[in-house]
Amino acid sequence: MKRFTTTDAKQIDLVDYLESLGHYPDPRMSHNQEYWYLSPLPGRNENTPSFKVDRRKGLWYDHGIGKGGSIIDLCMLYHSCGIPEALTRLQDFLSFHRNPLQNLPHSGNVPLPDKEKKIQVLSTGPIVSPALITYLGQRKISLGIAREYCREVQYELNNRKYYAIGFPNNAGGYELRNAHFKGSTAPKSVSFLNNRAEEISVFEGFFDFLTYAVIQKTEITNTNILVLNSLAFLEKARLVIEQHASIYLYLDRDNAGQKCTAQLIKENSKYKDRSLLYYGYADLNEWLTRQSLSSHKQPLEKSEPEEIARAVQKRSLGLGR
Known part of the structure; x- marks a missing residue:
């Protein structure tokens, strides 16, 4: 090849x-x-x-x-x-x-189509595709959890049909994921799950939220859930977020996520950083996928600080407060 x-x-x-x-x-x-x-x-x-x-x-x-x-x-x-x-x-x-330019010689003057191509949702339903179920297994997300919060979405892009796991947002759009694609349909927005709780848990992406649900192993009713679907929506969502008595942040441990977490904690004491639970990993789902199926209660990597390991052991990785 x-x-x-x-x-x-x-x-x-x-x-x-x-x-x-x-x-x-x-x-x-x-x-x-x-x-x-x-x-x-x-x-x-x-x-x-x-x-x-x-x-x-x-x-x-x-x-x-x-x-x-x-x-x-x-x-x-x-x-x-x-x-x-x-x-x-x-x-x-x-x-x-199948990008239309893949078989054309590279040139700064290649004319490109003016028509904007949009992702068009063709249908939605329960997750049944073997390929998507395999993908969920690779991400260590149980089918039951995925079916509770997500849909199988068939969509069209560039006149070709595809399917993906779809996580709905509050504006009627979907975040779309499969083993080879990461995208979303318009309109793009946050996803808010209101359990009428006094606290809220904030996630950057929906696979981190699904990971949280897997680790909890019980129905999530003790906290409201906000999945940002993009850090760009955080500032607009703060009015809703800060109505809660306690705010738990499960943002990515990259520069953008850590900078954002530090700034929020500095501005308001209600914000709590929970990313230490997956110290040494990019995000919560990456931590989960690196564990064996039977080791959810083991501490994280030995290279992390001892105080973090003790905190994780104390919570038995159940993400307790």
Whole structure:
């Protein structure tokens, strides 16, 4: 098989790729193959688009942080990864979405279609696909938990049909995941589960929430749940979040998530950092997937600080308060 190169990756249409991640341009500001977005980069929160894509040249620039580059640079920043992982992600995108440029020679002057392609939901139902059930197993999420909170969504993109695990948001859209795709349908928003509790648990992505449900092993009724589906929604959600007496943060342990957690704790004492429970891992689900099926009650990696290990042992990894 021919090795996938940076040249191959740069033939991918930036607008189509951003759409697959759930980001769409502002139609009022986009014209002549220049597209403006609210920045899709982690940790960026803005009300006026400052992220520009030059579709003809295959380049982007985020005026808010003064950075730009190719689709490879975008993928690396978006997923907090290096070049090898970025190339793998972009190759998967090509494999599953048949980008119209994949067989064309790379050129900054290649004309691209003006029509915006949207993810169209065709149908939803209970999760029954063997491929999706296998994927859930790889992420250590039980089918029962997944069926309680998610749907199997069949959708169309670029005139091709696909299916994914769909997690509904409060605006009627879905976060979509399968083994090779991460995206969302419009409109994109947060997902709030109201159990009429005095406390709230906040997650960055829905697989971390599903992981929480798996570890709890009982129906989640003692806490309200907010899945941000993007850190960009955090600021807008704070009015709802801060109505609660206690706020537990299960954000990613990357730079954006940790910076956000530290700032919230500094501003309001109701916020509590629960990411120490998966110290040494990118997020809660990564911690779970690294454990054996019978070791949920074992402490995390020995390399973590002793006080964290003791705290985890005390809670028996049941995420107790």
